[in-house]
Amino acid sequence: MAGIHFTEAAQTYLAELLSKQDTTGVGIRVFITQPGTPYAETCIAYCKPGEEKAEDLLISLAAFPVWVDAVSEPFLEDAVVDYATDRMGGQLTIKAPNAKVPMVNEDSPLNDRINYLLQTEINPSLASHGGEIKLIDVVEGGIAVLQFGGGCQGCGMADVTLKEGVEKTLVARIPEITGVRDVTDHSVTENAYY
Known part of the structure; x- marks a missing residue:
């Protein structure tokens, strides 16, 4: 299962955002563009029912489903999604320390x-x-x-x-x-x- 962690604050914030969607059952999808490269970007997007891909991994959180892109999943090991509040409001942050790490070595096929x-x-x-x-x-x-x-x-x-x-x-x-x-x-x- 994906090694990605959603803090309570992040779950509360995302659940509130999702509750404002006009479609029921909307979850989120997590993926990385160009995983394993210096250009890797971790992304979170709305995922309406039916928009998930067959190979996605499902994480069922209390308030909503999270679909994790299968290709990105190894690169999301130890990733943390958090929501931090400050004087200006708040910000959703994603820390994915392994997003840019190549998943191949001399022993790989x-x-x-x-x-x-x-x-x-x-x-x-x-x-x-x-x-x-x-x-x-x-x-x-x-x-x-x-x-x-x-x-x-x-x-x-x-x-x-x-x-x-x-x-x-x-x-x-x-x-x-x-x-x-x-x-x-x-x-x-x-x-x-x-």
Whole structure:
């Protein structure tokens, strides 16, 4: 179960906010954007019945349900949601000390380590062009088979990005990888950045 704690003050404050919603049974959903990276942001949002995802973890508090995003859950270990009052009113705070901590190490499965590197280092730099890279598989000889998407697909610079950026990074950081191969059809150019 999620290692996230809601103080009494936070529960009281959130229950009051939720009671003002025009739909009954509204809970909250907790998730982290870009978990395990320096850019991680912990978020709380209203969650109307049916808006939760099938893989979400449910925490049933006395006054309302809390849905925790499954991908974010390991990063919410030791997280505390609190409500502190001061002269100006009050503020809901979320302290999630593990939100930015990577959940992979040298012993993690190869695909997890590659995906972590893609999500935290490679894709953020491609995002400015609307692009992303996904791992398809690792084949014999330590070749990572990748697929370009978004603005990378059809981009005339994709092969340069692949060899100069992605391959060098993966080979340098993950010893089992000897090279990369692109399975993307770059003849489709309607969203290309270049």
